[in-house]
Amino acid sequence: MINEELKNRDLDVLWHPCTQMKDHEKLPLTPIKKGYGVYLEDFEGNKYIDAISSWWVNIFGHSNDYINEAVKNQLDTLEHVIFAGFTHEGAVRLSERLCKLTKLDKVFYADNGSSAVEVALKMSYHYHKNRGKEKTIFLSLTNSYHGETIGALSVGDVSLYKETYSPLLIANIQTPVPKDQSLQSATEALRSLEEMLKQKASTISALIVEPLIQGAGYMHMYHPEFLRGARELTLKYDVHLIVADGLEHEEKNRVKIYDVGKLDGRLNRIFKTTKNITLSSSSSIRARSSFFNCVICFCVSSPI
Numbered sequence: 143m144i145n146e147e148l149k150n151r152d153l154d155v156l157w158h159p160c161t162q163m164k165d166h167e168k169l170p171l172t173p174i175k176k177g178y179g180v181y182l183e184d185f186e187g188n189k190y191i192d193a194i195s196s197w198w199v200n201i202f203g204h205s206n207d208y209i210n211e212a213v214k215n216q217l218d219t220l221e222h223v224i225f226a227g228f229t230h231e232g233a234v235r236l237s238e239r240l241c242k243l244t245k246l247d248k249v250f251y252a253d254n255g256s257s258a259v260e261v262a263l264k265m266s267y268h269y270h271k272n273r274g275k276e277k278t279i280f281l282s283l284t285n286s287y288h289g290e291t292i293g294a295l296s297v298g299d300v301s302l303y304k305e306t307y308s309p310l311l312i313a314n315i316q317t318p319v320p321k322d323q324s325l326q327s328a329t330e331a332l333r334s335l336e337e338m339l340k341q342k343a344s345t346i347s348a349l350i351v352e353p354l355i356q357g358a359g360y361m362h363m364y365h366p367e368f369l370r371g372a373r374e375l376t377l378k379y380d381v382h383l384i385v386a387d388g389l390e391h392e393e394k395n396r397v398k399i400y401d402v403g404k405l406d407g408r409l410n411r412i413f414k415t416t417k418n419i420t421l422s423s424s425s426s427i428r429a430r431s432s433f434f435n436c437v438i439c440f441c442v443s444s445p446i
């Protein structure tokens with residue numbers, strides 16, 4: 143196999159995600175044969191540094207020995223089992239560890255980041271419905287991104303992805319993200335948030351946020367005070383807070399779960415996660431009653 147051959151065969155039969163395929167008439171695809179550590183390598187031995195961690199999911203590097211070994215062992219023992227009515231040791235062990243790390247009570251697994259957002263939105267709606275409230279609107283931040291499925295797209299704010307599908311989307315309104323990392327901008331954004339909640343909280347099911355950094359929104363960052371304040375306001379107005387993304391960085395080969403609770407002692411047990419150890423994203427939802435504290439996450443297997 144050579145690079146050119148794979149490129150041509152690809153373009154004959156494939157469409158790639160978040161891609162205008164016309165661009166590839168001029169911009170060549172990059173065929174990859176193998177990956178190790180930070181490197182990817184093509185069929186002619188050219189190396190590339192995977193600086194985007196294969197879209198932010200390869201946080202421990204390619205062909206990580208420890209993870210590969212665990213995945214192989216798992217495949218030889220039990221490759222898959224239906225999770226309704228059945229259980230297995232890996233899922234229970236991973237969930238116990240996630241609950242301990244996040245201080246939340248339950249874990250619910252979805253297949254990817256967008257699905258995790260869908261689950262969180264549905265859970266939030268369902269929770270209010272069970273309490274006799276019909277809350278059909280979701281609130282999100284300007285400049286946010288939460289995925290490509292219809293619900294996740296609805297709560298995002300990147301018009302390039304969203305505009306075409308606007309007639310299909312579920313009800314969503316937006317409140318301004320803090321315009322920069324200053325405390326003053328966080329305070330201003332909290333003022334707008336409270337104004338919105340004062341007027342519309344009876345119809346708003348949840349506020350969904352990417353904590354501290356909006357990745358697809360040009361790595362836009364904001365002050366932690368906004369999260370702390372948003373937590374307080376959502377509690378006050380009986381609106382859930384969905385913190386969508388949480389495994390934010392790596393420390394000495396360990397993923398550190400970004401703990402919103404640490405920002406303020408009063409806010410323990412707030413958290414949710416994403417970008418799990420093996421692969422992709424997760425998000426989760428925190429509601430008022432304790433049975434409802436829940437991490438929703440996606441991971442391909444549970445090799446820890």
Ligand SMILES: Cc1ncc(COP(=O)(O)O)c(C=O)c1O
Nearest residue numbers: 254255256287288289387422423
């Ligand atoms: C903040 C955030 N939420 C959700 C998603 C969607 O995740 P997935 O691509 O696994 O559906 C992404 C994807 O990058 C993301 O950055």
